[in-house]
Amino acid sequence: MTHPNPHSDSAATAEILIQPTRGWSWFSWRELYAYRDLLWLLARRDIVARYKQTILGPLWNIIQPLLTTVVFMVIFSRVARIPTNGAPSSLFYLSGMLPWNFFSQTFQSTASTFLVNANIFGKVYFPRLIVPVSAMISNLVALAIQLATFFVIFAVEKHFPRAGSFHLTAGVWLLPLVFVQVAVLSLGVGLWIAALAAKFRDFAVLSSFLLQLWMYATPVVFPLTRVPARWLWVAEINPMTFPLEATRQMLLGAGTPNIVLFANSIVSTVLIAAAGVLLFQRVEKSFVDVI
Amino acid sequence: MSRPILEVCGLSKRYTLGSIGSTSLRDEFTRRWEAMRFLGRRGAAGRGAPGAAPGDFWALRDVSFSVQPGEVLGIIGRNGAGKSTLLKILSRITEPTSGSARLRGRVASLLEVGTGFHPDLTGRENVFLNGAILGMTRSEIRRKFDEIVAFAEIERFIDTPVKRYSSGMYVRLAFAVAAHLEPEILIVDEVLAVGDSSFQKKCTGKIQSIAADRQRTVIFVSHNMQAVEHLCSQILHLDQGSVAGFGPPAAMVADYMARTAEARGTVRTRTLADGIQLDNLLLSPNPVTAGDPLKFEITLSAPVPTTVHDFHMVLNNPSGYRVALVDLRDARGPYLLVPGQPAVFAGSIARLPLVDGSYGVGFVLRTGREHQDCNDLFHLEVRPPPPRGPLVPYAVQYQGTTVLDYTVETRGVNTR
Numbered sequence: 001m002t003h004p005n006p007h008s009d010s011a012a013t014a015e016i017l018i019q020p021t022r023g024w025s026w027f028s029w030r031e032l033y034a035y036r037d038l039l040w041l042l043a044r045r046d047i048v049a050r051y052k053q054t055i056l057g058p059l060w061n062i063i064q065p066l067l068t069t070v071v072f073m074v075i076f077s078r079v080a081r082i083p084t085n086g087a088p089s090s091l092f093y094l095s096g097m098l099p100w101n102f103f104s105q106t107f108q109s110t111a112s113t114f115l116v117n118a119n120i121f122g123k124v125y126f127p128r129l130i131v132p133v134s135a136m137i138s139n140l141v142a143l144a145i146q147l148a149t150f151f152v153i154f155a156v157e158k159h160f161p162r163a164g165s166f167h168l169t170a171g172v173w174l175l176p177l178v179f180v181q182v183a184v185l186s187l188g189v190g191l192w193i194a195a196l197a198a199k200f201r202d203f204a205v206l207s208s209f210l211l212q213l214w215m216y217a218t219p220v221v222f223p224l225t226r227v228p229a230r231w232l233w234v235a236e237i238n239p240m241t242f243p244l245e246a247t248r249q250m251l252l253g254a255g256t257p258n259i260v261l262f263a264n265s266i267v268s269t270v271l272i273a274a275a276g277v278l279l280f281q282r283v284e285k286s287f288v289d290v291i
Numbered sequence: 292m293s294r295p296i297l298e299v300c301g302l303s304k305r306y307t308l309g310s311i312g313s314t315s316l317r318d319e320f321t322r323r324w325e326a327m328r329f330l331g332r333r334g335a336a337g338r339g340a341p342g343a344a345p346g347d348f349w350a351l352r353d354v355s356f357s358v359q360p361g362e363v364l365g366i367i368g369r370n371g372a373g374k375s376t377l378l379k380i381l382s383r384i385t386e387p388t389s390g391s392a393r394l395r396g397r398v399a400s401l402l403e404v405g406t407g408f409h410p411d412l413t414g415r416e417n418v419f420l421n422g423a424i425l426g427m428t429r430s431e432i433r434r435k436f437d438e439i440v441a442f443a444e445i446e447r448f449i450d451t452p453v454k455r456y457s458s459g460m461y462v463r464l465a466f467a468v469a470a471h472l473e474p475e476i477l478i479v480d481e482v483l484a485v486g487d488s489s490f491q492k493k494c495t496g497k498i499q500s501i502a503a504d505r506q507r508t509v510i511f512v513s514h515n516m517q518a519v520e521h522l523c524s525q526i527l528h529l530d531q532g533s534v535a536g537f538g539p540p541a542a543m544v545a546d547y548m549a550r551t552a553e554a555r556g557t558v559r560t561r562t563l564a565d566g567i568q569l570d571n572l573l574l575s576p577n578p579v580t581a582g583d584p585l586k587f588e589i590t591l592s593a594p595v596p597t598t599v600h601d602f603h604m605v606l607n608n609p610s611g612y613r614v615a616l617v618d619l620r621d622a623r624g625p626y627l628l629v630p631g632q633p634a635v636f637a638g639s640i641a642r643l644p645l646v647d648g649s650y651g652v653g654f655v656l657r658t659g660r661e662h663q664d665c666n667d668l669f670h671l672e673v674r675p676p677p678p679r680g681p682l683v684p685y686a687v688q689y690q691g692t693t694v695l696d697y698t699v700e701t702r703g704v705n706t707r
Contacts, residue, residue, distance in 0.1 A: 045412060288379070
């Protein structure tokens with residue numbers, strides 16, 4: 001006798017086989033899709049809960065990058081006099097922070113997946129990848145708000161032209177693809193750290209330092225053209241260089257992406273993400289027993 | 292018979308004691324280093340074989356059984372028998388070390404109420420989130436939403452953040468979501484009857500109705516023998532990770548009771564806490580008749596001088612509820628136990644006012660370093676008192692928990 005259930009197709013598959021898995025395993029798109037409602041609800045939770053009991057709420061998504069931009073303008077532009085490829089410094093920093101903030105937020109939320117959700121993971125099963133992906137989706141909201149802020153400042157700068165020139169370039173419609181790459185890359189790196197930190201907390205500590213270092217290895221506060229020749233290799237192997245330069249080129253005409261950066265970046269993004277997923281899937285199996 | 296909805300085949304789960312809790316890189320390096328050094332001596336033989344390595348602990352060992360659709364399977368066994376591990380494997384929270392389990396149907400497991408509740412979100416938002424975590428789809432939750440809210444009795448507060456809820460409201464809402472799951476296989480841990488007593492009744496009622504309509508297959512772990520016997524159609528008895536019995540409830544419960552009562556009020560050394568040994572527990576008479584006096588004598592010893600801050604004996608009824616406590620502290624202050632000088636606590640209970648049944652006798656002991664509850668170490672059999680007059684006494688399940696010493700005088704009552 002089977003209980004007729006109109007939703008039996010939607011949440012879990014008909015037959016579940018539980019046995020020890022050996023070696024590495026990829027995740028199942030079908031299962032991820034079956035849990036899509038949970039994906040959205042978790043993303044929604046992250047968005048709603050983040051600004052509960054704050055006075056300004058989502059406005060922080062506007063204020064925080066603006067404040068950072070002002071700080072950058074004072075320190076890197078006025079004091080250190082680092083040029084900004086001819087673009088107004090405000091737009092230069094804001095455009096750089098679009099991909100970088102999205103990257104760092106997603107990286108951080110992904111890296112802490114196991115530590116933050118240890119309790120839930122110990123009590124109920126769902127594909128664990130849901131959690132980092134839903135956090136990434138919630139970060140997209142912050143990204144969208146920041147992008148809107150960018151365009152407001154863009155319009156203001158256009159209206160009161162100062163020295164320097166800037167313009168949207170024809171390739172701007174490719175911008176979403178750049179952010180897709182950043183999403184995949186940040187999830188990939190984050191999954192690495194999450195998997196390692198599940199067993200060794202040391203990596204949780206290390207990750208914030210890594211992120212800091214990574215920012216200075218990425219042309220966020222300086223243009224790629226100002227990187228000394230002997231350090232150029234760092235920028236070239238860094239998969240975040242291309243998204244940064246591409247964003248700047250698309251939004252301001254002030255970036256210098258090239259085919260070498262592009263190829264490097266795409267290849268390493270795919271490799272890092274694939275390895276990250278494999279490692280994460282492996283740790284996921286035994287994580288409850290070691291945490 | 293149709294195809295079993297759940298088939299478990301040779302399921303085993305090993306925990307490597309050394310690796311649990313070693314969460315820093317340095318520990319791991321040390322462990323690997325030690326392993327390398329000892330590899331030569333221990334040899335490769337025995338690695339992975341059950342019980343071979345000294346640091347291994349087998350929480351489950353070669354467990355096999357199958358469940359037909361619509362059955363209610365109760366899992367019983369002492370603490371540490373592997374019940375929770377089995378539930379965790381069937382819920383896909385952790386993987387078995389070997390063996391397999393096949394579940395034919397949609398599974399939902401309830402090992403905790405309110406998993407994933409977020410304090411800042413409203414009751415409404417949490418119902419959807421928690422439902423989705425437990426495996427419901429959004430449309431399903433929407434359909435049952437009103438029913439869930441009504442069951443939890445929190446209509447007025449559904450749009451209030453749950454952090455402002457009283458703890459009672461919180462668990463009510465959490466249980467309500469769980470109770471409205473409609474999987475083909477429901478896995479439940481016993482600690483689900485929550486809230487005040489009237490809500491508890493509602494919870495057990497709900498579990499009973501789920502179990503009774505035989506539409507769903509239910510797998511549930513409990514220490515409450517009455518509930519298990521009443522609700523289940525099959526019982527799996529686990530002992531130290533292995534199947535000790537599988538069959539009809541009455542026989543399994545009786546067998547379980549017999550096994551646990553093996554050391555009835557006799558000499559048996561146990562470590563209570565912090566190295567302190569219970570050398571002897573004497574309960575006499577055992578079995579004792581309800582309402583009769585009961586003498587007890589407890590002997591403790593310690594391997595090193597140890598201060599005991601708290602010590603009491605507890606009695607749990609057959610359902611696992613604590614019914615009485617014997618305070619063994621001294622008004623003058625904490626005890627100091629010294630090696631070679633056993634401490635004896637002797638006394639008597641004037642009249643034991645408990646209805647008949649098998650009671651678990653345990654101890655709670657607290658030293659400066661450790662606090663330990665040791666429930667159900669021994670069993671005390673209580674026999675029914677001689678009947679009052681010629682009437683047939685009420686069956687034990689109608690008697691409540693205590694036997695009162697009372698008299699009744701009647702006036703103006705005519706009997707036919």
